Amino acid sequence: MAGRIKDEDIALVRERARIDDVVGSYVTLKNAGGGNLKGLCPFHDEKSPSFNVTPSRGFFYCFGCQEGGDVIDFIQKIDQITFHEAVETLAAKVGIQLRYDESGAPMQRGPSNQRPRLVEAHKVAAEYYVEQLFGAADATLGRQFLDKRGFDKDAAVHFGVGFAPRGGEALTNHLRGRGFTNAELVASGLSAEGQRGLYDRFRGRLMWPIRDASSDVIGFGARRLFDDDKIEAKYLNTPETAIYKKSKVLYGVDLARREIAKGRQAVVVEGYTDVMACHLAGVQTAVATCGTSFGDDHARVLRQLLLDHDQFRGEVIFTFDGDEAGQRAALKAFAGDQAFAAQTYVAVEPDGLDPCDLRLQKGDAAVRELIGRRVPLYRFVLSNVLSKYDLDRADTRIDALRDAARLVVSIRDRSKVDAFTRELAGHLGMEVDQVRTEVYRAASRPAAAPASNDRSQPVVVQGGDAPPPPPRVDVPSPRDQRFVIEWDVLKVAMQHPALVGVAFDELDDQDFTHPWLAAIRSAMAKAGGPSAAPPGEAWVVAVRDAVGNDPAAAVVGALAVDPLRLGREPDEAYALALLARLQELTCARRIQDLKSKLQRTNPIDRADDYNRMFGELIALEAYRSDLRKRAITGAL
Known part of the structure; x- marks a missing residue:
């Protein structure tokens, strides 16, 4: 356990760590108007963006999965760490030295937050490796390797390429000298533990730093150089650590992410030198997987960077070798094609050269032309499927048709099925109707079960051992049309508290018919009310903290980021008219109740009761008329 971080330091972290910069390192955000930004949610799969960020209030909210919060919440959720750890992580990024209140109640914590220390260790290691590449005598082979592949010193420095000394403890001792503990070195994956103590995991290898989208070094890729290297694998990668997950990492994403977002294109190559070659040749959207094949998590990262959805389709271009391994990779990529709204392509050099060798032999223009000659992934896979059959024989043509028909019906864009059916008929030399019949037959066969990560289908569990579903709480959405005025009032109070000021204090819970919205009004009052609201995100945080564990906390972020339906900047007249409209609705409910009692x-x-209620009804009708005039005056 450790002391609590001082409140003023937490507030300073929220102020210094701009939420658009932090979120923007994970998700491509586009201007959505009204000071809001929008992108694809990193917390659930979606085809259209519903993830909103409002920098002026320091909050995010997804209207698809209802995840929301401030910049600290975002880091908590995206890195799956505690609040305490998220504050420490952000503080390290923005250069804030945190202070701890040791006299207060201790903070209950899990294992110590390792990320800042592990990231720092990798930063020091990357700098050390670069120094070794250009200063160590035994790094000559590494420099020659780069030179033979067309990479000079400037290129090596740009990509941070370094060299791990052949000695067994050189980096370990260097990091110890910088204050890192043995436990931190092992946790980072930079050192390993043997019978005689710690030793360098990477020895005598050319080193590529692997960075995340925010440019933090989180791992390394290491290329074998020496014949007497006891580890025969050509490439080694950092093992899985608290900060390095190979299934979610793309090499070069730190350099490519802005170009990917700008050009709506991502080029997926197979190796570190291919990324280098592409970038130096002008294809600055190139990335590569790190020691693993391209998978669903990689696709999710690219979709968020591409802002990949049906209205703004980009393109993902895979470069594969023309050999059997490359064909298998293409088939796997096609199997995951459904993950993209973007169009998927393949770029293969006829000579079988990868981008690095192509640049070396034919120059930068040839690399650009390779990407320019891309062909749809479907056509590449179809060609590979048909190449397995002897199309000169009638019987094997039928086998080829059956195999290819399954491919045609699996394409994502259903409007293209007929066109691809005709194309397949041309390849096979068959009548279109015959091919179409087989395609229909393939489409009528039972589809394969959805993959385990397909969240678009409900999971049905059968059998007596399945746990009963949790009880359902039938609370309507607070954004239901029935509550639209209540929602809009709270949006203005959250986003522009000065406009409603003390007039908001006249409201009470009776003005809000949805329990969550009533709870938020109470929280605003508890936080001091809009008239005393602190500036920016501090007001949103104060309201959220006042809500506490109430379910209403789920929509505080939504109120902070949901654009006003006004088309212009709100003013005090608009805000007061909105309050009047809300009070008019409350008055109308009271009138209805009173009329029911009178009846x-x-x-x-009961003459006295009747006359009293009748007089109250007349007064309420007059009050309602006044409220309506005030609402109309504000031009709602």
Whole structure:
């Protein structure tokens, strides 16, 4: 356990760590108007962007999965760490030295937050490796390797390429000298533990730093150089650590992410030198996987960077070798094609050269032309499927048709099925109707079960051992049309508290018919009310903290980022008219209740009660008329 971080330091972290910069390192954000930014949610799969960020209030909210919060919450959720750890992580990024209140109640914590220290260790290691590449005598082979592949010193420096000394403990001792503990060195994956203590995991290898989208070094890729290297694998990668997950990492994403977002294109190559070659040749959208094949998590990262959805389709271009391994990779990529709204392509050099060798032999223009000659992934896979059959024989043509028909019906864009059917008929030399019949037959066969990561289908569990579903709480959405005025009032109070000021204090829970919205009004009052609201995100944080563990906390972020339906900047007249409209609705409910009571009251037997209620009704009708005029005056 450790002392609590001082509140003023937490507030300073929120102020210094701009939410658009932090979120923008994970997700491509586009201007959505009204000071809002929008992108694809990193917390659930979606085809259209519903993830909103409002920098002026320091909040994010997804209207698809209801995840929301401030910049600290975002880091908590995206890195799956505690609040305490998220504050420490952000503080390290923005250069804030945190202070801890040791006299207060201790902070209950899990394992110590390792990320800042592990990232720092990798930063020091990357700098050390670069120094070794250009200063160590035994790094000559590494420099020659780069030179033979067309990479000079400037290129090596740009990509941070370094060299791990052949000695067994050189980096370990260097990091110890910089204050890192043995436990931190092992946790980072930079050192390993043997019978005689710690030793360098990477020895005598050319080193590529692997960075995340925010440019933090989180791992390394290491290329074998020496014949007497006891580890025969040509490439080694950092093992899985608290900060390095190979299934979610793309080499070069730190350099490519802005160009990917700008050009709506991502080029997926197979190796570190291919990324270098592409970038130096002008294809600055190139990335590569790190020691693993391209998978669903990689696709999710690219979709967020591409802002990949049906209205703004980009393109993902895979470069594969023309050999059997490359064909298998293409088939796997095609199997995951459904993950993209973007169009998927393949770029293969006829000579079988990868981008690095192509640049070396034919120059930068040839690399650009390779990407320019891309062909749809479907056509590449179809060509590979048909190449397995002897199309000169009638029987094997039928086998080829059946195999290819399954491919045609699996394409994502259903409007293209007929066109691809005709194309397949041309390849096979068959009548279109015959091919179409087989395609229909393939489409009528039972589809394969959805993959385990396909969240678009409900999961049905059968059998007596399945746990019963949790009880359902039937609370309507607070954004239901029935509550639209209540929602809009709270949006203005959250986003522009000065406009509603003390007039908001006249409201009470009776003005809000949705329990969550009533709870938020109470929280605003508890936080001091809009008239005393602190500036920017501090007001949103204060309201959220006042809500506490109430379910209403889920929509605080939504109120902070949901654009006003006004088309212009709101003013005080608009805000007061909105309040009047809300109070008018409350008044109308009271009038309805009173009329119901009058109908049930005998005017003779209970004359006093009847006359009192009748007088109250007249006063309420007059008040309602006044409220309506105030609402109309504000031009709602």
